[in-house]
Amino acid sequence: MTLGVIMFYSSSIDSPNLGVIEPSNPAYCSSEDLCQLIASSSQELWKNLHGCGAVLLRDFDLKSPEDFEQVALSLFPTTLAAEYPGGAPRKKLTEHVWTTTSFSSYMPIPAHTELSYVPSIQPDYIFFYCCKSPEWGGQTPIIDMGSVLKDLPASLIDKCRQKAMVYSMLSTAKPQRFLDIRLFQWPWFRKSKTWDEVFSSDQPDIVEKKCLATGKQIKWLNAPGKDLIVETKAKSIIQHPITGEEVWAGFSPIFHLWGLAIEALFVTLHQKTWRSFVVLFLLWLVTIIQQFFTCVYNVWNYVFKEKINLPSWFPGNRIRLNVCFEDGTSLSPWEVFLIIKAYWKNATIFNWRDGDVLLLDNKRIGHQRLPFKGSRRDICTAFGK
Ligand SMILES: [Fe+2]
Numbered sequence: 001m002t003l004g005v006i007m008f009y010s011s012s013i014d015s016p017n018l019g020v021i022e023p024s025n026p027a028y029c030s031s032e033d034l035c036q037l038i039a040s041s042s043q044e045l046w047k048n049l050h051g052c053g054a055v056l057l058r059d060f061d062l063k064s065p066e067d068f069e070q071v072a073l074s075l076f077p078t079t080l081a082a083e084y085p086g087g088a089p090r091k092k093l094t095e096h097v098w099t100t101t102s103f104s105s106y107m108p109i110p111a112h113t114e115l116s117y118v119p120s121i122q123p124d125y126i127f128f129y130c131c132k133s134p135e136w137g138g139q140t141p142i143i144d145m146g147s148v149l150k151d152l153p154a155s156l157i158d159k160c161r162q163k164a165m166v167y168s169m170l171s172t173a174k175p176q177r178f179l180d181i182r183l184f185q186w187p188w189f190r191k192s193k194t195w196d197e198v199f200s201s202d203q204p205d206i207v208e209k210k211c212l213a214t215g216k217q218i219k220w221l222n223a224p225g226k227d228l229i230v231e232t233k234a235k236s237i238i239q240h241p242i243t244g245e246e247v248w249a250g251f252s253p254i255f256h257l258w259g260l261a262i263e264a265l266f267v268t269l270h271q272k273t274w275r276s277f278v279v280l281f282l283l284w285l286v287t288i289i290q291q292f293f294t295c296v297y298n299v300w301n302y303v304f305k306e307k308i309n310l311p312s313w314f315p316g317n318r319i320r321l322n323v324c325f326e327d328g329t330s331l332s333p334w335e336v337f338l339i340i341k342a343y344w345k346n347a348t349i350f351n352w353r354d355g356d357v358l359l360l361d362n363k364r365i366g367h368q369r370l371p372f373k374g375s376r377r378d379i380c381t382a383f384g385k
Pocket residue numbers: 112113114367
């Protein structure tokens with residue numbers, strides 16, 4: 001059995017960016033069969049992956065995260081990540097497998113390439129495995145970042161060529177609530193992830209070493225061991241390391257205050273449900289409140305030249321997630337709108353089926369998550385270099 005026999009572009013998923021592989025013989029569809037298939041046809045699989053950008057392995061009989069891990073290891077025997085260095089809330093399931101970001105089912109996750117904000121440790125490939133498909137929605141649209149670049153306005157591209165973006169993330173010493181749209185969880189705000197959870201160490205000097213080794217700048221607020229700000233610099237336009245194609249690097253709108261509210265607008269136009277309208281209203285309301293208080297805080301500081309002693313959760317006092325250009329200028333909400341619009345224009349959306357494995361070239365194909373209904377949507381993930 002070779003990939004050439006069973007590889008095809010499915011008519012049900014009409015996209016040049018997604019190749020589908022199904023077992024040609026239903027008798028050979030176990031996870032062991034799939035591992036053998038990958039081992040014997042890996043060159044062909046790589047060729048197809050670099051041709052399409054994404055490959056979906058469908059109708060193989062994978063039953064658990066452990067089965068999925070074996071499949072991922074058969075393609076990346078020595079370079080499958082054992083540590084996730086990002087700040088997203090997720091749970092480790094096996095040595096190399098994590099849950100996807102634990103975000104409320106009604107919330108959208110805007111498109112991005114994984115860890116685009118930390119280029120030095122960005123995985124080259126990302127796997128998804130569907131343990132349990134959602135009852136409704138919950139798709140993982142995939143986005144062609146080469147086409148996104150072509151659809152962005154020239155003025156924004158010029159600006160992005162001249163200036164890198166700086167992403168900053170605040171991790172607290174203790175779990176803490178912030179009035180921050182990114183932590184919004186009906187009816188209130190969930191607690192932020194602490195720095196020892198993010199970096200899997202409670203030793204400030206180890207965290208410092210880990211950050212510096214991966215090109216991150218760190219700043220302890222008050223003293224080492226207290227709250228921590230980590231900054232990274234990343235280009236918005238890159239050359240694909242294998243194909244040489246120039247692609248949009250996968251800017252993550254969630255770092256921008258307006259990213260979630262703008263994403264919810266596109267989600268509502270796509271899903272057209274009452275719930276999506278309500279979520280859209282709430283996200284815009286919270287974003288406007290957060291923006292208003294942040295402006296008041298900044299104006300006060302500018303006029304009176306002294307910091308106001310406000311509670312730590314107050315917007316503007318400490319910013320949990322932020323992105324700006326390296327010269328300190330900000331990215332406007334309109335520019336974020338244009339980027340998200342280009343993401344949606346170049347998205348391929350398909351419904352998950354139980355047992356699906358999706359492999360993405362993370363330097364070329366972005367991904368997002370649509371809100372879903374039903375009690376369960378179990379998607380796991382793994383990262384390859
Ligand atoms: Fe992601």
